[in-house]
Amino acid sequence: MTAQRREVYEVVATSTDHPCAGMVYDRVKDSIPSISLATVYNVLETLSGCGLIKQINVDRDATRYCPNLEDHGHFYCEGCGNVTDVYRQAERALDERWRLPEGSTVTSVDVALKGRCPACASVN
Amino acid sequence: MTAQRREVYEVVATSTDHPCAGMVYDRVKDSIPSISLATVYNVLETLSGCGLIKQINVDRDATRYCPNLEDHGHFYCEGCGNVTDVYRQAERALDERWRLPEGSTVTSVDVALKGRCPACASVN
DNA sequence: TTTTTAATAAGAATTATTCTTGATTAAATG
DNA sequence: CATTTAATCAAGAATAATTCTTATTAAAAA
Numbered sequence: 328m329t330a331q332r333r334e335v336y337e338v339v340a341t342s343t344d345h346p347c348a349g350m351v352y353d354r355v356k357d358s359i360p361s362i363s364l365a366t367v368y369n370v371l372e373t374l375s376g377c378g379l380i381k382q383i384n385v386d387r388d389a390t391r392y393c394p395n396l397e398d399h400g401h402f403y404c405e406g407c408g409n410v411t412d413v414y415r416q417a418e419r420a421l422d423e424r425w426r427l428p429e430g431s432t433v434t435s436v437d438v439a440l441k442g443r444c445p446a447c448a449s450v451n
Numbered sequence: 452m453t454a455q456r457r458e459v460y461e462v463v464a465t466s467t468d469h470p471c472a473g474m475v476y477d478r479v480k481d482s483i484p485s486i487s488l489a490t491v492y493n494v495l496e497t498l499s500g501c502g503l504i505k506q507i508n509v510d511r512d513a514t515r516y517c518p519n520l521e522d523h524g525h526f527y528c529e530g531c532g533n534v535t536d537v538y539r540q541a542e543r544a545l546d547e548r549w550r551l552p553e554g555s556t557v558t559s560v561d562v563a564l565k566g567r568c569p570a571c572a573s574v575n
Numbered sequence: 576t577t578t579t580t581a582a583t584a585a586g587a588a589t590t591a592t593t594c595t596t597g598a599t600t601a602a603a604t605g
Numbered sequence: 606c607a608t609t610t611a612a613t614c615a616a617g618a619a620t621a622a623t624t625c626t627t628a629t630t631a632a633a634a635a
Contacts, residue, residue, distance in 0.1 A: 329582065361584080362584085363583070363584040365584070365585075369583080387591080
């Protein structure tokens, strides 16, 4: 655990806006001005590999990072671009939700909802 | 509806492997050798906009295209890279599945499962 | 202390996609 | 039918996120 890793993790953990690599880079530079963008990418990859943070992808936008390790989905607002965490109404096993090919194994389920958040929906 | 549009749509509609733009380009060239990759991108965008095909994204891989307009998710095999359609066990309204912010509107729900298909899971 | 290993910084390289421009084609109008 | 208008297309340059390469630095092991 290096200073760079500690600081990158800290930035993601204390951010509520699901920042992308460039945003993390900008924020980490406040405390480590010499850090390189490539290092931020490396560290984000390492932290994701350890399961300390999660990558979230909406369409082909830049990958964003999420410190919330609970089972949840993401709601992307097409008005303001914000991403918020959303939770299931009821916890249900995967095979109660999806008909999967017999004998397959599943390692992850990503759910991305798109639409307009209350603020943006009310404007128009 | 031009020849290019007809042919691009035909290729996507008759493909079962969820091809990306480059793959569509290669296949369409058989019947329209002069077509350009940019045109394939334009047409795929147009067809997606009309709702005739759907874009599917897994992580930041190249966008793939799906002619299946039913409500379904996608299962990406980390072994062979294939993408297959998966269906819900039961049709349930969105707000029975997710707790959404009061007053929000939802335009799309994308579900991407990752794991190993039966063939790849049995090998290892 | 010396040697080995891993992490970092910097910038070049890659890849999917978009943009720009000029040429063609199709549709609309006189 | 001729002509204007608009949309589409082809080709290649441009862009943006990400990865790769190489040299340097820091940490760990011998």
